[in-house]
Amino acid sequence: MSRGLNWTRALADGDVGAVSPSVITADATLGDDTARLVAVVPDPKSPYHRARKGEVGLREGLSLAEAVTEAVTEDARLPDDRRRPIVAVVDVPSQAYGRIEELLGIHHALAVAVDAYASARTAGHPVITLIVGTALSGGFLAHGAQANQILALNDPGVMIHAMHKEAAAKVTLRTVDQLDELARRIPPLSYDVTDWAKLGLCDELLDVENAADPTGEDVRKAKDALTAAVGRARSGPRDLGNRLTSPGARQTRTASRRIREALAAQWK
């Protein structure tokens, strides 16, 4: 059982469907809306042996794009402020690291998923990400990072990062202990979700009783938070501009704000 599957089942109004064995969808009532939930889950029998533990691989990139685009196509005739919310329930260990993945162009499969999520957002669908487990690297870029709003559970099992700790230490020629020490001083390096939440990318951290298998109260709380996020998404920008104007970004991303202002001033 994966966190992604448990949360998708718990949030769903009814049955959980599958676009492919590793990408599931369901409908969930959020206030006056019926949202489309999308999650990547493990498929131990996947013919892609490097994508059996919930990684975002070739088939997952394709299926995510199909799931999101289906909702966008179905709602195309609705006024753009009435289009349904799309909720990415995120628990992905990483992208799939494998030879066939590279041969067949996994970067392209992930680009197709990124395109689908971003297109949904710009078409007026509130795209909300709920991080319930790990959200790593290319897996997160393809599934979650294009959202208008990002929520995460405040739980030690939740981890958002560019690379898992052992590999990041190796690539940057450090030990894991050195990396831990640096992460205490340098927030973007930290593997702790409360530090990540200070970077201006997190719209709400949710305290729950059981992050692995939510209680009824946890589900009610998450639905309230998702409903509020849908409201903020509908009244907010359709690009990712809010990530630089959030209170966290004003504290932490001063360099981002400075370079953006300087470029705009010199543009003419």
Add this chain to the structure above:
Amino acid sequence: MTSTAIPEGTDWAALLARTSFIELSARARAAALLDDGTARELCGPFDRIESPWLEPQGVVPESDDGVVVVKGELGGRPAVVIAIEQAFQGGGIGEVSGVKIAATLSLAARDNRDGTPTVAVLLLETGGVRLQEANLGLATVAEVCSALLELRALQPVVGVIAGALGCFGGMSIAAGLCTRLIMTRESRLGLDGPQVIESEAGIAEFDASDHTLIWSVDGGTQRTGTALADALVLDDVTAVRSAVIDAVGHGVPGRHRSQRIDELRALLEAVDPADPPEPADLAAVWANAVPPRGDRR
């Protein structure tokens, strides 16, 4: 270089007369693409907007954070070139460099909405997210993708990968979103680099010391042959500039590569993951699954 073999049909005169594009600095590459006398750098080194995260880690920052933004004209059209300097931190994208790319693409999109048809060229020599800035690098790559899509709907965004470092990590996704992609035979494109795969999955999965294997999978010849990139050019300033002007001239397609979900399904269904084709045979397998499009080259 991938191998010592020189392909048949090599134009020796062109090869010997060329001026290497990739051997230029990012700043010189950007200027070389634009029409003579039109280049103007924005937020250059004298603006001194550096990464705030490197010095506390004992890494010397650079005053342009490894990304050079140059406005000018390209074949007489308003254009902006965004060049990543692979000599600084392996072209890794951090907070400042990432926002520099994203904000430039957004400003070009704003130009278009205001009536100036600015196009963008991305020189993508990068290992992906700069791990010293981890989560902020990752966040800015998502912002780059979003801004690229915003501009791509209005004007071409042309990607160029010229060097052997290649384009990897999150920025390979940005490459996949480009309107058109130009590569040299020395260049590479992939999500996960060979060392990362070998370290994660073992040497049987990917032998990172096997250069023939690496370029047969990730190399420019393979990527253009399998239509994951659009044009293969010589590493030569004039050739790259001509290819970029040609790519811009194709305009905005009806459906971009990353929008052709049905084609991706057909391509994946054409390959049995338990018995994949040799890299050299993939182009033929895929051409059979999805007939080549007339406007691809």
